[in-house]
Amino acid sequence: MSIIVGKETKLVVSGLTGREGTFHGLRNRDYGTDLVAGVTPGKGGQDVEGVPVFDTIKESVEQAGANTSMIFVPARFAAPAIDEAIESGVETVIAITEGIPVLDMLKTYWKAKEAGVRLIGPNCPGVLSPGKANVGIIPAQFFDQGKIGVVSKSGTLTYQIGNELKQAGEGNSSIVGIGGDPIVGSDFIDILTMYEADPETELIVMVGEIGGDAEERAAEFIASEISKPVVAYIAGFTAPPGKQMGHAGAIISGSSGTAQAKKDALEAKGVRVGESPTETAKIAVETLRS
Amino acid sequence: MDLLEYQGKQLFAAHGIAVPSGEVASTVEEAVAAADRIGYPCAIKAQVLIGGRGKAGGIKIAADAEQAREYADAILGMDIVGPHGEGPFRVDQVWIEGGSDIAAEYYASVILDRGEKKLLAMVSAKGGMDIEAVAEEDPDALVRRHIDPTRKFDAAAARTIVDDAGLDEDVRDQAAEVLVKLAEVASSEDASLIEVNPLIVTADRQVVALDAKVTIDGNALFRHQELAEIADTVDDPQEAMAKEKGLTYVKLDGNVGILANGAGLCMSTLDVVAQAGGAPANFLDAGGGSKAEAIVNALEVITSDQKVTAILFNIFGGITRCDEIAKGIVEASGQLDLKVPLVVRLDGTNSEEGLRILAEANLPNLNQEKTMLDAARRVVELAGASS
Known part of the structure; x- marks a missing residue:
């Protein structure tokens, strides 16, 4: 699957x-x-x-x-x-x-x-299910078939993490880019729900970034609805408030939408959050094999 | 894109929302002349894209021409830092408007609620102060209600919000009408945030927008010619230069220049540089499928910031091809007189070819690293301390 x-x-x-x-x-x-x-x-x-x-x-x-x-x-x-x-x-x-x-x-x-x-989406790289189908612009060569489901707001950051997983010998059930816009059709919660039901997926990597509260909502949802381990990464700790960082949705408004708040919300629910893409991939591999 | 207060008020006026009349000025002489025309007392208000202007001394009431001169002189050129550390913002313009006789101060806003995927209308009888603080200390004082996207938001719907907020009975119809018009401004002008704080009741019981905070969706500017022209005038020199060249660039305070491909990877690169003890000078997303020319342009923008003492290229090629990036770096080195060291990390599509091109060019001042973390550590070491 x-x-x-x-x-x-x-x-x-x-x-x-x-x-x-x-x-x-x-x-x-x-x-x-x-x-x-x-x-x-x-x-x-x-x-x-x-x-x-x-x-x-x-x-x-x-x-x-x-x-x-x-x-x-x-x-x-x-x-x-x-x-x-x-x-x-x-x-x-x-x-x-x-x-x-x-x-x-x-x-x-x-x-x-x-x-x-x-x-x-919109403003997303699409969905890749390695070995089965690729719809969008994700470069498939950096991903192998495997047990880790990835859901991400960002394209290249996902390729970076996927490649590190591949080098560590692990692959993916699917890679879903949900997009970096303020309003996207499917949020983290929607995709987490699908991975929870997917027998091939044993662990979920969630890649978020500043702006909005989708990560905070996901943290609540993971605590009550997701039994599979989730490892997260959040980008944008050094982003200044009020500035749009490339993606239309990547903006800290006043005191809300900061990377620290998202990390805290996830960790409070027991989700491990990597400091860098490399560390995130490492935690995911360790967790999967433990 | 955020509008200045007076630009927001002009937008309100165009949609039939009452605002005090006033004039904008960018010199002390202009300000005094405007104040004389408007009459005293009048308000002299710093035009910067940030809240908390009053506390920072950016809003003063002048009783006569002498005071108008004194305050305009003090406010123009002032640097204002926002309540969450935003900025500093230099005051280039002041807005001068007639003093208002205030009987009550309310709060009204219409914002895009990203989580719920609806517009959210908010009203409070406790205006004129930090609304986040009101929401925290007295949550019931701030009435929050989503606007049903499938139905027209009319005066009756607005009235229930105004009623629940407990505004003075005699002005509820007027306030409801303002709320309907704010929602109209949101949908017809593509505003994702409209905030009026305070929305005042004057001594003669008129409801007037005394402030205006408006954010327009940058993606919708193609259908708002006048707003698009405003957008072209608000950038700093490097940001303006980047915009002209079609690059996504945000200026920061540090000395490590950054170029990455993709917004997420670029944000992550800033974070990793900061973790390594460095201070990023900018965010620059070269975008997907970057060609050599884009790299030349990007380097030109980054090096135009005099604070930059070293530059990190962090590229993970997906659609972007690393050989194109490498060609761009070689080309830029030929065209620009690069005085600062470069650290380059190329991975992904055609990275071997890219690395070969860089090795052959044998550029002085160019350092290659294999991983993102090593590259970050190296660039921080080369950049030295940020001044």
Whole structure:
């Protein structure tokens, strides 16, 4: 098993005909993901290296059997594209796009909730289930198949930790990038719930950063609902308040959203928090083998 | 993007929320002339993007022209540090507005609640002071209510919040109307935070926004031309230069220049440098898929900060290719007169090729380290103490 993407994934990529969309869509296919369709309005009937392109996501669901949608559409058009995916009949929508206005995402979040569609992202690197499927931009070569589930707000930081796990001889059930925006479709809690239910996952690594209170909420949730060991890392101890650190959501507002508060909340519930990515990977490996 | 008080008030006025009329000034002469036009007493208020201005001496009431001159002279050029250590912020502008006859001070806000994924409206009869302190000492005095995203937020819904907050009965309709308009400002201007503290009742029972704290979502500026122009004017020199070059850069106080790819890895790099005893000079995310040119630009921005005495490159190549980064470093060394040592840690995609390019170039002042921790220790050692 793995979570969110796997052998059963049938992927449709919105924005497949764009430069980035083509590059990553085909890269996902090369990895073994079942890429069944692309969508670009007005380009229905064309194909991208043998992958049929449709005008709408709905058509790709009906005619190509797509069940998972990846959004690779420029920011100002992305929220309507996600909305279209939510209404198309796919089960999962993975939005890679960075820079979507947050109030647009607010509306889109509730549409996804109401429709019962799992939304991952936006502003995320996607989901990789090693050996099975890759949907997004995660470089698969740094991850092996294994027992550790990873959930993270950050891309490169996750690659760093994944690579250290791999060098230590451990692998991953899945790697989920939930995204660094203030409003994301799935929070730590949603993904922790899925890992708890996934038989392949024996330990969970959670990578957070400054801003919001998703880590604090996760700490409460872990204490009451998660039986598997969780190891965490938090980035942004040296971030000054009031400054946005790259990700739209990575900002300390007044006294809330600090790395220290998140670390304290997690440790208070018995979650071990690594000082550096290296130490986090080390703790995860030790815990798994103990 | 945060708005200055007067910019927020202009936005409020455009949406029909009552604010005191005033003028902005950036010199003492302009300030005195404005005060003369507005009449006395008038308030002279430092325009900086931070709370706690009053305590810091950035807000004064002038009774006459002489005082207006004295206060404007004191406030313009002042450095203000925020209550949570933000800043310091230099005061370049003051806002001068007519003195208000205050009968009561309330608090009203509409903010994005990230956890609940809803807008949150808050009202309190205890305005004019630090609202976080009010919430802590007397939680019931701050009424918090989420706005249902599927329904229109109207005067009736706003009125229940105002009622529960226990505002004076005769002004509840007015206050409810202000709350509805604040929610309108949030949705139509893409504001993720709007705070009015204090929202006052004047002696003649008018409800007026005496302050304005507004944060606009930077991702939505493409549909707000006027706000986008404000955004272009508020950066410091290095931040402005970085913005022009399309880089995500935040200036900090230390002397260790930092370049990493990805926001999370970059934040983590700052932390690890600090753990090694160093003081980061900046956050700079070169972004995914960085090409050589981006590296040249990034180095130019980092070295334009005179405090920088050593620079750390921490790259974990995913989409970003380490050979491109290495080419960029070699190119930048040729174009810029780099006077400070570089420490480079390249890992991930094409790292071997990248390391080979750097070895062949044999640049003076370039140090390679294999791990993030070793690289951090090395750069701290080379940077020396931060002045």
